[in-house]
Amino acid sequence: MVLLNYVVMCLIFGTTFLAIKVGIDAGAPPFFSAGIRFFLAGVILFSFMLWKKQARLSLLLHREMFFTGIGLTFGTFATLYWAEQHISSGIAAILSATAPLMVMLLQTGISRQKLSAISWAGSLVGFVGVVLLILPGATTISFSFLWLAGCIVVLFGQIFYSAGAVYSRSVIQRFQDTSPIALNAAQMMYGGAMLLVLSLFTEQVHIESMLTANAILSLLYLVFVGSMMGHTIFYWLVAKTNPVFPSTWLYISPLIALSLGVTLYNEPLYLLSFVGGITIIVGIILINMDGLKQLIGKKVSKLSDISN
Known part of the structure; x- marks a missing residue:
């Protein structure tokens, strides 16, 4: 179940980078569209959990929801949405792949959790893959301050994302009697609200720009698939594993984002980028080697029990 959800999450997050780009290219203000996306997704999910009696309104009064919202939603997506005005969706996805290494550093420094040498090696290999992926684009794009x-x-x-991923682990442990879906909904509501406040002071929102076909489709996809499904699965995986494993979607999803960019937005794909993709996959396997061994061991044990 963990591996299946991980694959689904990677596929979802791999498409969201282009979906964001489509909305922004249609004229949607970055902070406003990000805020609407997460606030609506959070309200819908939280209302559903209230209806199912798996959440309480008092959850919104806990400061942990506010701090998690700053990390996982506000800081992460305020920067991503703004940046995609000036860089391609593929490059944005590639740069986002630096998060697992930051997660490992933060987890080691803050939680004092020791990581195996093979996990460190895998993270470094994955980071090298990211460099290989970005190198062709960086060397062929004429210098632009906004691009840089x-x-x-x-x-x-x-940095926000990594801090939020590590912090969310302790939040989940602190609220063990609360569904991860409710926790995710609460933090999205806070993060979305902060994005809307930021938009209020920094952007001029023209409603007609949000009513174009591309802007509407982008928003609907990001609300219901990207946020409600993708981020709920992420939160569930953090609860079931650790902050590092779910965050490694940032090594897989850039490959999906690059493929979509090539086929739908005519973004260039270089041989070096393909090599970088293979390197990233190797890094993923190394980072999660211990967890994969445990999962394989459990599968073998279950098969053995069945055969007996």
Whole structure:
């Protein structure tokens, strides 16, 4: 079940980068569209959990929801949405793949959790793959301050994401009697609300720009599939595994994002990028080697019990 959900999450998140780009290219203000996306998704999910009596309104009064919203939603997506005005969806996805390494560093420094040498090696191999992926685009794009600023801003956003991923683990443990879906909905509501406040002070929102076909389709897809499904699965995986394993979708999803960029947006694909993709997959396997061994061991044990 863990591996199946992980694959689904990777596929979903691999498409969201292009969906964001489509909405922004249609004229949707980045902070406003991000805020609407997450606030609506959070309200719908939280209302559903209230109806199922698996959440209480008092959950929204806990500061943990606010801090998680800052990390996983506000800081991460304010930077990503702004950056995709100036860089391609593929480049944004690639740069986002630096988060697992940051997660490992934060997890080791804050939680004092020791990681195996093979996990560190896998993270470094994955990071090399990211460099190989981005290198062709970086060397063929004529210098642009906004392009460079967009790249830096995405990297800065991954610091928020990494901190949120590590912090969310302790939040889940602290609220063990609360569904991860409700926790995810609450933090999205806070993060979305903060994005809307940011939009209020930094953007001029023209409603007609949000009513174009591409903007509407982008928003609907990101609300119901990207946020409600994708981020709920992510939160569930954090609860079932650890902050590092779910975050490694950022090594898989860039390959999906690049493929979509090539087929739908005519973004270039280089041989070096393909090599980088293979390197990333190797890094993923190394990072999760211990977890994969445990999962394989459980599968073998279950098969053995069945045969007996």
